[in-house]
Amino acid sequence: MTGNLVLALLIGVLYAVGTYLLLQRTLTRVVLGLGLLSHGANLLLLAAGGRPGAVPFAGSTDGAAGAGTADPLPQAMVLTAIVITFGVTAFLLALAFRSWLLTGEDSVQDDVEDRRIAAASPAGHAHAARPEDEA
């Protein structure tokens, strides 16, 4: 199988930027990061199908089956994956919006254990008391 350098680089960039955004504390960036990451994964799956080719109809007579035709399977799978990602991203956006409504902040909240540790240490307490520590 021959590769496609531009596609490979694009996939790499999407994974890198997606991972970077995912590690941010702002919920909007997390959602965007996940979107980019899944684009990268979908492209990777598409690239796994090999080079583009003729239309792959079952039982088509022009050209020997398999030779010169595109591989339809990864395309079908990517389509499924895109639909799933779309639905889940919509849910995630709704959840992020709800979080903003409830807390007034577009940021990831500390979990129970974090809060407990922050409350236990005086330095951590001062740190936790500042709401804009990420800004």
Next chain:
Amino acid sequence: MRVLVPLPVVLPLLAAALNVLLARWQPVQRTVSVLTLSAVLGTAVVLLREADGSGATVVQLGGWAAPAGISLVADRLSTLLLAVSAGVLLAVLLYAIGQGVTDGGRSQVAVFHPCYMVLAAGIAMAFLTGDLFNLFVAFEVMLVASYVLITLEGGAEQVRAGMTYVVTSLVASVLFVTAVGLVYAATGTVNMADAAVRLQDVPDGVRVALGLTLLVVFGIKAAIFPLFSWLPDSYPTAPSPVTAVFAGLLTKVGVYAVLRTQTLLFPDSPAIDRVLLVLAVLTMVVGILGALVQDELKRLLSFTIVSHIGYMLLGLGLASTAGLAGAVLYTVHHIVVQTTLFLVEGLVERRDGTASLRRSGGLQHVAPVLAVLYLLPALSLAGIPPLSGFVAKLGLLQAGLADGGALALTAVAAAVLTSLLTLYAMGKVWSEVFWGPVAEVVADADRTDDLDLGTARTPGLMLGAAVVAVVAGLAITVVAGPLYGLSARAAEDLVSPEGYVTAVLDGAP
């Protein structure tokens, strides 16, 4: 028999659609859900008998022969777990109906039933599918339903925990798509039986890399160390029945996926087996240490889920028939017992008005039945003879001793230590919640919602479902012999996957 195989997936999906239409008629919704899950349970039992008697039943969906189409495979392992899951889903559904969390409460939209049915369909599909990409779809179906269920109440705490849960699951899904893409690039197929054949020609380095990528994906779903921290953080915020079904089934689906892919796609990989044993030790010990310092019953139990996933990994890491048999039996035991503990936790919270260990006490004086219901599964989880946990642990420990390697013996030692610490954690709950002076009941903070807290009135359905779950746990002890035999035959299938491969690839469409 072949016509029965897709039913555990199709029936709940149909019921989910029906339940959306019936949103205003809640009694009808309940009937539809209960009847559907009963039918799934019956189907699963018939399939299990068939699989154990005359081998795996394979269905090629849409008449497309493997590897082009999607295969559904009902072999011993998948049907055994399917039957146990269907039983647990049914018991938890009855409990949830009794508790009243299913009726929509303030929002007046009964979204619980459709989501619960979709969850059941996703779980069944994950067990039955013989196709790697279809497994991804099954996970997504299951997870999307679980996203809604975990944020059912929609308060600040649920949304915070839900965010963590959804984002973590999504990262795992992205990695899953990546892994499927890489497997396809290496082998040109996503049918697991076909991939098992073709992966033998793939260079060792690539094979191990693919195996470890899939292990990371399923490791997140199964809450294996160090990928577990999302679990104790998110599960406790959901209503008790939702947490119970998540605790019993979602992580076990991840464990099943690890079992299936590692034995079928990557057999004879000593490198991965060593990794699995090390992860087993760390998961067991770190999980139970986390449980010991918790002050909230739900969080404590969530940490014990993580810890006990380690036992199943231990059996898999040994890569012997005895080890895998132990792992399968342990999975069955743990699904039932962990779910039961969360159901009982729901009853305790209802009685006391709180899940905090410090604020409750003396429950054995006011609710002796509850004390018995807690004690039996708790002792079983810790592995006290003759309860089911003891039988399952004994199988694993014997397999570990038979292996005899330094790593295997370390893992056995860690398993014994974890057992003792589990007993300590369960004892701590016992002394804080059930012993001591009777604590004042904490009043229900929000009387407008559908969760009643701090009341002595327990609906019969809730109590009945919990009793059934406890009795099912005891029944595992009674049928331990035949069940271990079945697990051993399932393990035999896993160790020599040729039967599985032939059944899928040579099966008529």
